[in-house]
Amino acid sequence: MSLASPIRFSTFPRTRAPRDFVASVTSVFEKHHSEIGTIDLQKGLTSDAVLSILRDDLMELGWDVERGKRADQKVKRPVFFGENALPDLQYEVDAWHADWRSGLEVEAGRAWMGNAIYRDLIQALVMVDMDFLFLAVPLNYKYRTGGRETISRDYDNTIAVSEALFGHSRIEMPFDLCVIGY
Numbered sequence: 686m687s688l689a690s691p692i693r694f695s696t697f698p699r700t701r702a703p704r705d706f707v708a709s710v711t712s713v714f715e716k717h718h719s720e721i722g723t724i725d726l727q728k729g730l731t732s733d734a735v736l737s738i739l740r741d742d743l744m745e746l747g748w749d750v751e752r753g754k755r756a757d758q759k760v761k762r763p764v765f766f767g768e769n770a771l772p773d774l775q776y777e778v779d780a781w782h783a784d785w786r787s788g789l790e791v792e793a794g795r796a797w798m799g800n801a802i803y804r805d806l807i808q809a810l811v812m813v814d815m816d817f818l819f820l821a822v823p824l825n826y827k828y829r830t831g832g833r834e835t836i837s838r839d840y841d842n843t844i845a846v847s848e849a850l851f852g853h854s855r856i857e858m859p860f861d862l863c864v865i866g867y
Contacts, residue, residue: 693866697851723823732793762812786816796822797839824866840866
């Protein structure tokens, strides 16, 4: 990671070295930090806008990336298989890499305050073949309340939740995680 890039990332569990492909994915965020970075932008982009900026580079790495809001443009992962081995229940992810058995979720304004990170973590728990999750969140989410600008530190908050989940002895997470702050 270059010193000029404010992109940050942390992997979990903390007791294992990051997987080799983590550097490939974080470098895509670094390449586009001037376009998507929440530290320097006055107003952050939507998650769809961030994903559209990253899409081509992610696809070059082998990711199947959501292309829009229509059902045929979504990326779905099975949770349960039903009759005739057809998926009975599926959840959507922003991107899926079959070889790495990895999902990617890009969140924006509702990452922390809208509890999107909790939904992403829970859904990843039950998706078939999900061995790794990339969860990208704003470093800073800027919003106005009571006439003044306020900043939510979404990356730091997500790291705190991840440390609790991956570090606690009562829980054994079935996938590894990389939280990316952009």
